[in-house]
Amino acid sequence: xxxxxxxxxxxxxxxxxxxxxxxxxxxxxxxxxxxxxxxxxxxxxxxxxxxxxxxxxxxxxxxxxxxxxxxxxxxxxxxxxxxxxxxxxxxxxxxxxxxxxxxxxxxxxxxxxxxxxxxxxxxxxxxxxxxxxxxxxxxxxxxxxxxxxxxxxxxxxxxxxxxxxxxxxxxxxxxxxxxxxxxxxxxxxxxxxxxxxxxxxxxxxxxxxxxxxxxxxxxxxxxxxxxxxxxxxxxxxxxxxxxxxxxxxxxxxxxxx
Amino acid sequence: xxxxxxxxxxxxxxxxxxxxxxxxxxxxxxxxxxxxxxxxxxxxxxxxxxxxxxxxxxxxxxxxxxxxxxxxxxxxxxxxxxxxxxxxxxxxxxxxxxxxxxxxxxxxxxxxxxxxxxxxxxxxxxxxxxxxxxxxxxxxxxxxxxxxxxxxxxxxxxxxxxxxxxxxxxxxxxxxxxxxxxxxxxxxxxxxxxxxxxxxxxxxxxxxxxxxxxxxxxxxxxxxxxxxxxxxxxxxxxxxxxxxxxxxxxxxxxxxxxxxxxxxxxxxxxxxxxxxxxxxxxxxxxxxxxxxxxxxxxxxxxxxxxxxxxxxxxxxxxxxxxxxxxxxxxxxxxxxxxxxxxxxxxxxxxxxxxxxxxxxxxxxxxxxxxxxxxxxxxxxxxxxx
Ligand code: SF4
Numbered sequence: 001x002x003x004x005x006x007x008x009x010x011x012x013x014x015x016x017x018x019x020x021x022x023x024x025x026x027x028x029x030x031x032x033x034x035x036x037x038x039x040x041x042x043x044x045x046x047x048x049x050x051x052x053x054x055x056x057x058x059x060x061x062x063x064x065x066x067x068x069x070x071x072x073x074x075x076x077x078x079x080x081x082x083x084x085x086x087x088x089x090x091x092x093x094x095x096x097x098x099x100x101x102x103x104x105x106x107x108x109x110x111x112x113x114x115x116x117x118x119x120x121x122x123x124x125x126x127x128x129x130x131x132x133x134x135x136x137x138x139x140x141x142x143x144x145x146x147x148x149x150x151x152x153x154x155x156x157x158x159x160x161x162x163x164x165x166x167x168x169x170x171x172x173x174x175x176x177x178x179x180x181x182x183x184x185x186x187x188x189x190x191x192x193x194x195x196x197x198x199x200x201x202x203x204x205x206x207x208x209x210x211x212x213x214x215x216x217x218x219x220x221x222x223x224x225x226x227x228x229x230x231x232x233x234x235x236x237x238x239x240x241x242x243x244x245x246x247x248x249x250x251x252x253x254x255x256x257x
Numbered sequence: 258x259x260x261x262x263x264x265x266x267x268x269x270x271x272x273x274x275x276x277x278x279x280x281x282x283x284x285x286x287x288x289x290x291x292x293x294x295x296x297x298x299x300x301x302x303x304x305x306x307x308x309x310x311x312x313x314x315x316x317x318x319x320x321x322x323x324x325x326x327x328x329x330x331x332x333x334x335x336x337x338x339x340x341x342x343x344x345x346x347x348x349x350x351x352x353x354x355x356x357x358x359x360x361x362x363x364x365x366x367x368x369x370x371x372x373x374x375x376x377x378x379x380x381x382x383x384x385x386x387x388x389x390x391x392x393x394x395x396x397x398x399x400x401x402x403x404x405x406x407x408x409x410x411x412x413x414x415x416x417x418x419x420x421x422x423x424x425x426x427x428x429x430x431x432x433x434x435x436x437x438x439x440x441x442x443x444x445x446x447x448x449x450x451x452x453x454x455x456x457x458x459x460x461x462x463x464x465x466x467x468x469x470x471x472x473x474x475x476x477x478x479x480x481x482x483x484x485x486x487x488x489x490x491x492x493x494x495x496x497x498x499x500x501x502x503x504x505x506x507x508x509x510x511x512x513x514x515x516x517x518x519x520x521x522x523x524x525x526x527x528x529x530x531x532x533x534x535x536x537x538x539x540x541x542x543x544x545x546x547x548x549x550x551x552x553x554x555x556x557x558x559x560x561x562x563x564x565x566x567x568x569x570x571x572x573x574x575x576x577x578x579x580x581x582x583x584x585x586x587x588x589x590x591x592x593x594x595x596x597x598x599x600x601x602x603x604x605x606x607x608x609x610x611x612x613x614x615x616x617x618x619x620x621x622x623x624x625x626x627x628x629x630x631x632x633x634x635x636x637x638x639x640x641x642x
Contacts, residue, residue, distance in 0.1 A: 127380055
């Protein structure tokens, strides 16, 4: 079945019972008992993903954040309430809320960890959006249409990772400098990391990956067993955030050195 | 409405004038919000829904509660509700209009509201809420209007309205169920992620709505000399008691599951609401006032001596209404965001502009209700004479 046909049937099924009948039926069949959502193997399709190797990340460095935010015209309003962020650092204990304990090795709990949108394979933000202003591209990138977003912020309630920001005020007022290569947003819409979809479409890697001198970030196709990212995933011990919620994040972390 | 039998035209128009003033202030505040953005509210990156969506959730319940008059009257032929069924339907109209307004003022891009229809998305519960709420509005306008017109002409209502009335019964349940589904299907918001959210919503709605109806019935008796009748009031009181007890039972169930299982993420929001979390507890006093008012009101309603006394009844209903409003119109929505996905406690504080807009919408609801009630009572009285 073609992707669009499958989507159509899913929506009509949803239209009849108020739920996406087809996808539910899938869940009602026999599956393996695991906390991790079983990601369907679609080897013919690209699924972009990222490994963040925190053992290499330099404390105090914010190169990736700076580059991302300036090149995507992310404003700095100077207060936490209105804050917009696409990629940032937060203490390990806040990023891995259920994987922290008080006897953890020295400094681990407070160690700053990179965090960004996980481009979930089963994104709740996409499920709840009433206008498909946030949608999952066939290559796995969870994207925003700033012209369609009605600003209801349902996606912010739906995202269990706090990855989304809303433009409570005019973002253009607080841009240090404007980058003409990327659209600015209007007040009243939601935004978040887009895995640099605009660059991927040109065959480039995400800005954060390019900006990092320590090689913390590896970006690639999770569906390709020979890709660099898959090799890394095969070698290192990695974790994802809140897998028990069935979101199937596409961002992985190497935690230990 | 000439030769209105309602005494005190001066009082009525002063009331309307007062509401108009509150509406004007709210409108001015909304213009300010349109100009500067939702940054004028207490909402932020962490608590991204505030008093607007909380009022919306609460008012959906008030709207749904009309069914507590429609169902006994039409399905069980409980004749005593004949005089006040239309008061319930008109309350539903005012409440749904308020709901829609609360959603619109909460939107970042209100001029794009029709995108919900243009890009209809069945897997979003908000799409379904949009459908059921607007449908419920139409159904209630239709039922109320047809019934009153028939009474005005002293003819029985046309037969075709019966199926619409019957449809309104499951429809009323659907609006609050779908509203619960907005919240109850979100992974990671543990306060809401509970299968009894919909029944809990219905229970609190069927306690709060009829409490308000009792208060309104007592009010129109006083100001318009229109008596709903003892039986109607006592039946409504029974409904309030059972629904109120069910509501607190459900709250107790939430506490049991969270605290007996001892799963931190399930306990956090409740801890924040009732005891404070990470040293922050702005809502703690509110929640205890809510609990005391609610439990106290139910206690007094249980005794025939007190509930048969209209003063006591009014007091108890007001207390219960306020209790449930605090619980659902403040606590439930805010605490769903606390702690945030990073397990940080970041609180929400309402702003003056937000309060002005909220009061403005309440005043719009009160104005619609006053006008509809005045019209209905005029017709009813003329008919009864
Ligand atoms: S991390 Fe949040 S915003 Fe990103 S895809 Fe997952 S649910 Fe959506």
